[in-house]
Amino acid sequence: MGITGLIGLSSLLGAGPAQAREPGEQAEPPRVELVLDVSGSMRAADIDGETRIAVAKRAFNEVVDALPETTYLGIRVLGATYPGDNKKTGCKDTQQIVEVGPVDRNAAKDAIAGLKPTGFTPVGLALREAAKDLGDSGSVRRIVLITDGEDTCTPPDPCAVARELAAQGTKLVVDTLGLAPDEKTRKQLVCISTATGGTFTAAQSQEELTDRVKQLVDRAAVPPPVAPAAVTGAEDCQSAPLLAPGVYTDREKIGEHRYYRVPVQSGQELRASVSVALDRQVSRDYGVLMKAATADGRELVRGSDAGSGRADVLSAGLRWSGDEEPSPQASDDADDGEQKVTTDVCLIVSNSFASNTAASAPGMPLELSIDVVDASHTPDAPGLGRGWLLLLVLGLAGLVAGVLAGWLTRWWVATWRDN
Numbered sequence: 001m002g003i004t005g006l007i008g009l010s011s012l013l014g015a016g017p018a019q020a021r022e023p024g025e026q027a028e029p030p031r032v033e034l035v036l037d038v039s040g041s042m043r044a045a046d047i048d049g050e051t052r053i054a055v056a057k058r059a060f061n062e063v064v065d066a067l068p069e070t071t072y073l074g075i076r077v078l079g080a081t082y083p084g085d086n087k088k089t090g091c092k093d094t095q096q097i098v099e100v101g102p103v104d105r106n107a108a109k110d111a112i113a114g115l116k117p118t119g120f121t122p123v124g125l126a127l128r129e130a131a132k133d134l135g136d137s138g139s140v141r142r143i144v145l146i147t148d149g150e151d152t153c154t155p156p157d158p159c160a161v162a163r164e165l166a167a168q169g170t171k172l173v174v175d176t177l178g179l180a181p182d183e184k185t186r187k188q189l190v191c192i193s194t195a196t197g198g199t200f201t202a203a204q205s206q207e208e209l210t211d212r213v214k215q216l217v218d219r220a221a222v223p224p225p226v227a228p229a230a231v232t233g234a235e236d237c238q239s240a241p242l243l244a245p246g247v248y249t250d251r252e253k254i255g256e257h258r259y260y261r262v263p264v265q266s267g268q269e270l271r272a273s274v275s276v277a278l279d280r281q282v283s284r285d286y287g288v289l290m291k292a293a294t295a296d297g298r299e300l301v302r303g304s305d306a307g308s309g310r311a312d313v314l315s316a317g318l319r320w321s322g323d324e325e326p327s328p329q330a331s332d333d334a335d336d337g338e339q340k341v342t343t344d345v346c347l348i349v350s351n352s353f354a355s356n357t358a359a360s361a362p363g364m365p366l367e368l369s370i371d372v373v374d375a376s377h378t379p380d381a382p383g384l385g386r387g388w389l390l391l392l393v394l395g396l397a398g399l400v401a402g403v404l405a406g407w408l409t410r411w412w413v414a415t416w417r418d419n
Contacts, residue, residue: 030140031072031100032217033130034060037147037179039079042117044148044180048205052148052179053117059210064108066214074100074133075111078126079119090120091153096133121149124156127192131165131172141172142198144216146209148179150188158188162195163279167251167362173198175216180204195279197365228367233258237295237346245371251363252276254353259346262370264322266341269375273303273317274349276366283354288314291348300345320345321375 042053060075067073075098082093097111098104127143134141151158165172175198176189186202193200199216203209228247234240240259252258264270274290287306293299303318322343349366 028137029070029072030142031074031134031137032140032142032144033074033076033096033100033133034063034213035076035078035126035130035143035145036060036112036115037079037121037123037145037149038077038115038117039119039121039147039149039152040117041121041149042179046180050206051117053115055206055209056146056179057112057115059206059213060112061109062210063213063217064103064105064112067103067105067217069103071103071217072100073103073108074098074130075108076126076130076133077115078122079117080115082119084119087120087153091122091125093119094122094126094129096129100133100135120152121147122153123147123151123188123192124154124158124161127158127161127165127174128156134172142216142219143172143174144177144213145174145189145192146177146179146213147189148181148185150185159191159195159280162192163362166196166279166365172196176200177209177212178202179209191280194277197277231260231368233260233349235259237261237293237297237348240346242344243368243370246369248368248370250366250368252349252351252366253361253363254282254351254355256363257348257350258366259348260368261344261346262372264320264343264345264372266322266343267375268322268372270320270322270345271317271371271373272347273315273369274366275313275315275369276349276351276364277313279365280355286314286354287352288316289348289350289352290316290318291350292318292320293346293348295344295346 036056038053042056043051045051047055064073074096076094076096078094079090080093080095082090084090098108123145127145130143131141134143162174165174174192174196176193178185178189178200181189181202186200190200192198201208201212203212228249231241231243231248231250233250233252235257237259240261242261242263248260250258262270262272270292272290272292274288276288285306287304289302289304291299291302301318301320303316305314305316307314322341347368347370349368351364353364
C-alpha cells in the first residue's frame with residue numbers, strides 16, 4: 001500500500017492530515033480586529049511633534065480607506081472611558097466600538113474620531129475579549145494590537161493570555177505594534193506576538209504605523225496555506241495516535257515526552273521531522289530529540305538538535321526504512337501477491353528545555369511532519385571482499401610491501417657505502 005492508500009485510510013487510522021479546500025469551495029472571509037490603546041499615556045506628544053493618539057487616529061483612517069472589500073473588520077479599544085484612579089474599575093475598561101463584519105468605512109472613522117486618552121492599560125483583558133469578538137470562524141482570524149506601553153492591570157498577564165489563545169488551536173494570530181516603545185514594552189509585545197505566530201513592529205512615525213497595519217490587514221486577505229491537523233500525543237506507545245502521512249500540530253510541556261505511531265511497510269521508508277517553537281523565555285543550552293522505536297521500546301534511529309538561546313525554533317528529523325529489522329508486533333498484509341510486513345513505528349518527541357519562568361502550561365507548540373515513501377536503498381560501496389578472500393588480498397599486499405621495503409633498503413645501504 002502506498003502513500004495514497006495510507007491517506008485514504010486516515011479516518012481509520014485516527015488523526016489525519018488537513019486537506020486543501022476543494023475547487024470552487026467558498027472561503028470564509030478573513031476576520032481582523034484592530035485593538036487600540038487609548039490609555040492616558042497616549043497623550044504624549046513625541047511622534048513628529050504630535051500626540052500618539054492623533055497619529056494613531058490618522059493611521060487608522062488611512063487603513064480603513066485601504067481595506068480590501070472581502071475583509072471583515074472590528075475595532076476594540078482599551079483605557080478609553082474610565083478617567084478615575086480606582087484600578088479595579090479601570091482595569092475592566094475595554095469596549096468593542098465596531099463589531100466584526102463587512103467594512104462600513106464611515107462608521108469606523110466616526111467611532112475612532114471621538115476617542116480621547118483616558119485611563120489604564122488592560123492589554124491582557126482586551127486580547128481575551130478581542131478573541132471572543134472574532135468568534136471561531138473565518139479563513140483567518142487576526143488581532144492587531146497597537147499600544148505605547150506595557151499592561152498596567154496584570155492579571156491577566158498578556159503573555160499568558162496569548163499562550164492561552166494559541167493553545168485553543170483556533171489559528172488566531174496576534175500582531176503587535178509599539179508606538180515609541182521602551183524596552184519593557186518591547187519585550188512584552190514580542191512575547192505576545194511570538195506566542196501566537198505573529199509579528200512585532202516598533203513604529204516611530206505615522207507613516208511607519210500606517211504602512212505596517214496595511215501590510216498586516218493585506219496579509220490577512222491572502223488565502224492561508226493548508227493548516228496542519230491538530231493531534232494529541234500520548235504518554236506511551238501503546239496508546240499513541242496512529243498517524244497517516246501529513247503535517248500535525250501539538251503542544252509539549254517542558255521536559256515532556258510525546259508518543260505517536262506511524263505504520264511502515266517493508267519496502268517503504270519513514271521520513272519524519274519535528275519543529276518546536278519557543279513561545280516563552282527559556283534557559284540556554286537546550287535541545288529537541290526525535291526517536292523512532294519499535295512497540296516494545298527498541299530504538300531504531302534518532303535525530304536531535306541543540307540550541308544556545310539564539311534560535312526561535314529547533315528542528316530534528318530522522319529516516320528509517322521498513323526493510324530494516326521489523327518489530328516483533330509487526331503484521332503481514334497481502335499486496336499484489338507479495339507478503340508485506342507492516343511495522344507500527346513509535347515516534348517519540350522530547351525536549352530538554354528549562355524555563356526562566358514558572359510557566360509550564362500550555363506546552364511549547366510543535367509541528368510534526370510525516371511522510372512514507374518507497375525505500376531509497378544506498379548502493380553497496382566497493383570493497384576488498386570478505387573472509388579468506390580478504391585475508392589473501394591483505395597477505396599479498398603485505399608481501400609486496402615487504403619486498404619493496406627490503407629492496408629499497410639494500411639499494412640505499414649499497415649507495416651509502418660507495419659514497
